[in-house]
Amino acid sequence: MRNNLLRARARAPHSKVWAVVKANAYGHGLEPAAEAFADADGLALIEFDAAQRLRDRGWKRPLLMLEGAFDMADVHQAAELGLTLVVHCEEQVRMFEGCRLSHPLPLQLKVNTGMNRLGFRPAAVPAMAARLRASGNALSLSFITHLANADLDQQTCALPAARQLAEFTGAVAGLDAETSIANSAADLMLHPVPGNWIRPGIMLYGGSPGAGTGEQYGLQSAMTLRSRIIGVQQVQAGESVGYGSRFTAQQNMRIGVVACGYADGYPRHAPDGTPVLVDGVRTGVAGRVSMDMITVDLTPVPQAAVGSEVLLWGPGLSVDEVAQSAGTIGYELLCALAPRVKREHLR
Ligand SMILES: *Cc1c(COP(=O)(O)O)cnc(C)c1O
Numbered sequence: 001m002r003n004n005l006l007r008a009r010a011r012a013p014h015s016k017v018w019a020v021v022k023a024n025a026y027g028h029g030l031e032p033a034a035e036a037f038a039d040a041d042g043l044a045l046i047e048f049d050a051a052q053r054l055r056d057r058g059w060k061r062p063l064l065m066l067e068g069a070f071d072m073a074d075v076h077q078a079a080e081l082g083l084t085l086v087v088h089c090e091e092q093v094r095m096f097e098g099c100r101l102s103h104p105l106p107l108q109l110k111v112n113t114g115m116n117r118l119g120f121r122p123a124a125v126p127a128m129a130a131r132l133r134a135s136g137n138a139l140s141l142s143f144i145t146h147l148a149n150a151d152l153d154q155q156t157c158a159l160p161a162a163r164q165l166a167e168f169t170g171a172v173a174g175l176d177a178e179t180s181i182a183n184s185a186a187d188l189m190l191h192p193v194p195g196n197w198i199r200p201g202i203m204l205y206g207g208s209p210g211a212g213t214g215e216q217y218g219l220q221s222a223m224t225l226r227s228r229i230i231g232v233q234q235v236q237a238g239e240s241v242g243y244g245s246r247f248t249a250q251q252n253m254r255i256g257v258v259a260c261g262y263a264d265g266y267p268r269h270a271p272d273g274t275p276v277l278v279d280g281v282r283t284g285v286a287g288r289v290s291m292d293m294i295t296v297d298l299t300p301v302p303q304a305a306v307g308s309e310v311l312l313w314g315p316g317l318s319v320d321e322v323a324q325s326a327g328t329i330g331y332e333l334l335c336a337l338a339p340r341v342k343r344e345h346l347r
Contacts, residue, residue: 001028001033001036001037001204001205001206001222002036002037002039003220004203004204004205004206004219004220004222005017005019005036005037005039005040005200005204007203007217007218007219008184008187008198008200008203008204011187011188011193012182012187012192012193012195012198015182015193015195015196015197015198016041016042016196016197016198017040017041017042017197017198017200018040018041018042018043018044018062018064018180018197018198018199018200019033019037019040019042019043019044019200019204020043020044020045020066020199020200020201020204021033021034021037021043021044021045021050022044022045022046022047022050022066022201023046023335024050024335025205026201026202026205026207026331026334026335027223027265027334027335027336027337028205028222028223028334029343029345030050030053030054031053031057032345034054034057034059035347036222037204040061041061041062041197042061042062042063042064042084042197043059043061043062043063043064044063044064044065044066044199045063045064045065045066046065046066046067048065048070048074048077048078048083051063051065051077051081051083052077052081055081055082062084062106063081063082063083063084064083064084064086064108064199065078065083065084065085065086066086066199067086067088067118068085068086068087068088068092068110069085069092069095072095072098072099075095075096075099075101076099076101078105079101079102079103079104079105080102080103082103082105083105084105084106084107084108085105085106085107085108086107086108086109086110086118086144087107087108087109087110087128087132088110088118088119088120089118089120090128093128093131093132093135096132096135096137096138097131097134097135099137100136100137101137103139104136104137104138104139105137105138105139106138106139106140106141106142107132107137107138107139107140107141107142108141108142108143108144108180109125109128109129109132109141109142109143109144110143110144110145110146111125111143111144111145111167111168111171111172112145113145113146113147113164113165113167113168113171114148114159114163114164114167115145115146115147115148115159115164117146118146119144119145119146122167122168122170122171125143125171125172125175126175129141129175140177141177142177142178142179142180142196142197143168143171143172143175143177143178143179143180144179144180144181145164145167145168145180145181146181146183147161147164147181147182147183147185147186148164149161150182150183150185150186150189150190150209151185151189151209151210151211152210161186161190165181165194168181178196178197179194179195179196179197180195180196180197180198180199181194181195181198182194182195182198182199182200183198183199183200183201183209184200184201184202184203184204184209185209185210186198187200187203188203188209188217202214202330202331202334203217203219204222205221205222205223205334206219206220206221206222206223206319207219207221207319207320207330207331207334208318208320208330212320213318213320213321214318214319214320214330215318220315221313221314221315221318221319223313223314223319223334223337224311224313224314224315225260225264225265225266225311225312225313225314225319225337225341226309226310226311226312226314227258227259227260227264227309227310227312228258228259228306228307228308228309228310229256229257229258229278229304229305229306229307229308229310230257230258230259230293230306231256231257231306232254232255232256232257232298232304232305232306233254233255233257233295234252234253234254235249235252235253235254235255236249236252237249237250237251237252240287241255241286241287241295242287242288242290242295243287243288243290244288246272246287246288247272247286247287247288247295253297253298253299254298254299254302254304255286255287255295255296255297255298256278256295256296256297256298256301256304256308256310257293257294257295258276258293258294258295258296258310258312259292259293260292260293260294260310260312261289261290261291261292261293261294262289262290262291263291263292263338263340264292264337264338264340264341265333265336265337265338265341266289266294266312267289267322267323267326267328267332267333267336268288268289269289269326269327269328270285270289270294270322270325270326271285271325271326272284272285272286272287273285273325274322274325274326275317275321275322275325276294276296276310276311276312276317277310277311277316277317278296278298278301278304278308278309278310279301279303279304279308279309280309280311280316281300281301281304282300282317283296283297283298283299283300283301284296284297285297296310313333318330319333319334
């Protein structure tokens with residue numbers, strides 16, 4: 001995670017870095033992530049209880065709340081904790097107009113430059129900025145936007161980054177304020193990386209923001225999910241394995257039963273052939289993933305037995321590859337790591 005942070009910075013040497021730690025640091029654990037990102041200029045997240053935990057644990061640098069306040073209680077908590085709040089809708093502007101905070105807050109006005117999720121259209125930006133300033137509750141005001149397609153081919157995608165950047169530049173022209181634009185995809189693919197601050201998330205954990213694997217971008221996977229073989233079945237040609245009998249043996253073969261299932265966060269939609277490493281040897285899922293187990297083909301690993309180590313993803317088997325096989329993205333697999341998985345944080 002430290003190395004990946006260095007890599008994110010190296011791509012945007014003139015920008016400051018919000019290390020994104022939402023969703024329990026993409027499943028990696030908030031506290032260990034904050035420790036790994038001690039050199040980041042700030043942390044960005046969604047959850048106010050997590051911001052409280054970070055302050056309690058002594059994180060003194062800025063904390064950016066990416067969706068801002070959900071209610072007035074959040075606004076007051078933000079003032080107490082010294083959080084930086086995104087303001088993305090008029091309802092949130094009114095929250096600041098209707099109160100007098102003990103400590104004015106750094107605010108980030110979100111500009112909708114075409115993503116059409118959160119934020120104000122460029123034309124509404126000057127008025128909203130003026131209202132926030134007039135509220136007396138803005139210690140500072142900067143501007144943030146989010147790119148839809150920085151990971152895609154810019155020649156063919158529906159909304160190229162350059163178009164969003166032009167919208168953003170128009171919206172903030174003359175406002176003389178700090179800007180924040182780039183997620184991991186923009187940090188890895190745009191030259192130069194735009195904005196005074198970048199907001200990398202997935203790349204800090206070694207995952208790819210788009211096609212390919214994190215390793216292909218020189219990133220190191222931060223999470224290793226591993227288990228062991230707890231059973232072996234000798235299966236005859238024509239016999240099938242597991243629920244729905246999805247996998248049928250074409251010849252006599254050995255099936256390894258691995259203690260890891262969808263209740264651990266392994267994707268239930270992983271088809272036969274989804275890669276796993278058994279004793280370091282690449283083989284594949286054979287049969288439907290169940291709650292507590294997956295079954296794998298042991299043909300390429302004749303020495304495998306009960307107790308053999310199984311790597312579901314990590315160094316040597318990218319979470320991105322497993323995700324692609326299962327029809328999802330690495331983000332979802334990392335975030336979905338289940339509470340019952342025993343965690344070990346290595347320094
Ligand atoms: C999650 C998030 C990011 C980080 O995105 P990655 O694709 O993980 O780099 C950046 N900005 C905002 C607003 C986000 O919600």
